[in-house]
Amino acid sequence: MRPQKPLGRSRLIAPAAVTAIIAVLGAGFWFAAQFQSSAQHEANAKAPSPGPVLAEVTHGTLAExxxxxxxxxPSLQTPVTLLPIPETSIAVVTGHPLEAGASTASGQLLTEVNGRPVFGVHTPFAFYRDIGPGDRGPDVEALQIALAARSYPVKPDGRYGAETAAAVRRWYRDSGYDAASRSTTDTEKDRQGGGDAPVTSPSPMPSTGEYVPLTELVAIPTSSARVVQGVQIGQRVAEEGRPDLILGSxxxxxxxxxxxxxxxxxxxxxxxxxxxxxxxxxxxxxxxxxxxxAEPDAGSPSAAEDSGxxxxxxxxxxxxxxxxxxxxxxxxxxxEEIVAEDALIVPVLAVSDRGRGKSVLRTQQDDGTIMEVPVTVLGSVHGEVAVKPTEDRALEAGDRVVVG
Incomplete structure (x- = not known):
């Protein structure tokens, strides 16, 4: 009887052989991956095929x-040049700066020049004289209206009497200044336009009275105004040829x-x-x-260029x-023009003309499929088209249409 061979060694050889075969195959695949052709590399680098370009349907008014x-x-702007102060060499802002963008009202302190106040008063014309006791006219009435608007007890009758003088005195005092005063006659005189003839019914006047110098009044365009260009402390003013302030409505x-x-x-x-x-x-x-x-000189080269x-x-x-x-x-x-109201609006690229006045859109459904929707074109403006589906509810706002 022939002796039997031991089985342990043969059982170990079989698993080792399988492992070696797997390793060889894996190495082959690895080397194959490292040495792909250029065509294969190009194919692998390509992006997947793009889907359709979509736009959303909107609802509203299409207009030109x-x-x-x-x-x-401001709708109205008024440049203001302050008047020179008599018997002074220069006029300079010494207080109460006026910032651009600030608001002011008739009868309000605007700024201070050479230590004296400058008030804004609403009138449709420029002030043209000092206003004081005995004066009559539209400038007096404008001053009285401004005082009454600030709750001073004065009747806007265009006549500067004791009541107006008292209101002016309080007006200056409330603003932190003393009103200017001058001597008066014993009778009120009609001084409108500079006349000196007494009125028919003279009335007693105080021996002195408060008045408003012309240099301390500025006409503003409306009862309330906006400062477009203001002034700063230290700024020289009252120079001919340039505005010091610009006031707007x-x-x-x-x-x-x-x-x-x-x-x-x-x-x-x-x-x-x-x-x-x-x-x-x-x-x-x-x-x-x-x-x-600005118009260029007729003989300059720019004149010929600008003419056309x-x-x-x-x-x-x-x-x-x-x-x-x-x-x-x-x-x-x-x-300029309303093309369509209460309409569905899509980009012009979404509409395809099928001839004989027939147009269609292509819409993407929830499952990704594309469906054609016949529409009527109502009008177009700047790359947008107003449309109406030929079948009710075939197209609604929020649907997605193919534009490319």
């Missing part, structure tokens, strides 16, 4: 609009300056929307006028409600 940027400021408007080409078909009376500080306010376009510019260039125009948009006082610039949208 023009957009501008404008400056916010309290109401704010938007002023737009554009070229004729940019203006388009905008006309006076068009409706507009003013966008400022996150709010939108309705308004109306005012008169459109040529923008004032489009000129600029200016228009003002008056808001329906007050603009924020802090605003300096605003966006203005002028609606």
């Amino acid at each position: 609009e023009m957009r501008f940027t404008g400056h916010v400021g 309290a109401d704010l408007v938007v002023t737009v300056v554009v070229s004729v080409a940019e203006l388009g078909d905008v006309r006076a009376g068009d409706g507009a929307t003013v966008s400022v500080d996150g709010a939108e306010i309705g308004g109306v376009v005012g008169d459109i006028t040529p923008t004032a510019t 260039a489009a000129s600029d125009v200016t228009f003002v948009v008056t808001p329906a409600t007050s603009l924020p006082a802090s605003a300096s610039r605003a966006q203005v949208t002028v609606i």
Whole structure:
């Protein structure tokens, strides 16, 4: 009987052989991955095929609009040059600086020049004389109206009597100054226009009376005004040829300056929307006028160049409600024509013309499939189209349409 071979060694050889085969195969795959062809590398680098480019259907009004940027400021601006102070060499601001953007009212202290107050009083004309006892006229009445508005007991009758003198005295004192005074006659005289003839019914007057020097009065454009350009302490004023102050009306408007080409078909009376500080306010376009510019000399080279260039125009948009006082610039949208109201709006690229007035959109469904939707085109403006589906509820706001 032949002796049997031991089994332990053969049982160990089989697992080792399997392991070696797996290692060889793995190494082969690794080497194959390292030595791919350039075509294989290019194929692996390619991005997956892109899906359709989509846009969302919106709902609203499609209109022809023009957009501008404008400056916010008072509707009326009045430059003011203070008058020289008699018997002084210069006039300088010595107190009460006036900052741009501040508000002032008729009868209020504006500033101080050479130690004396300067008051703002609302009148449609400039003051033209000192106003004091015995004076009569529209300037006296304007002063009285300003005093009465500040609760001083005076009747605006255009005649400067003892009552007005007392109100002026208190007005100056409440502002921190003494009123100027001058000698008067025993009878009130009609001095409107500089006349010296006594009135028909003389009335007693004090021997001295408070008056308002012309240098201490400034006409302001409205009962309340906004300071566009103010003055600072130490600033020299009352110099001929330049304004010391610029006062504006309290109401704010938007002023737009554009070229004729940019203006388009905008006309006076068009409706507009003013966008400022996150709010939108309705308004109306005012008169459109040529923008004032310096004219070059006729013989200069720039004159020939500018002769054929489009000129600029200016228009003002008056808001329906007050603009924020802090605003300096605003966006203005002028609606020239409403193309469609209460309509579905899509990009123009989403609409395909199938001829004979037939148009379709392609919409993506929730499962990703694409479906054609027949529509009627209502109008288009600046890359957007208002459409109406031929079948009810076939297209709604929020649907996604294919644009590319």
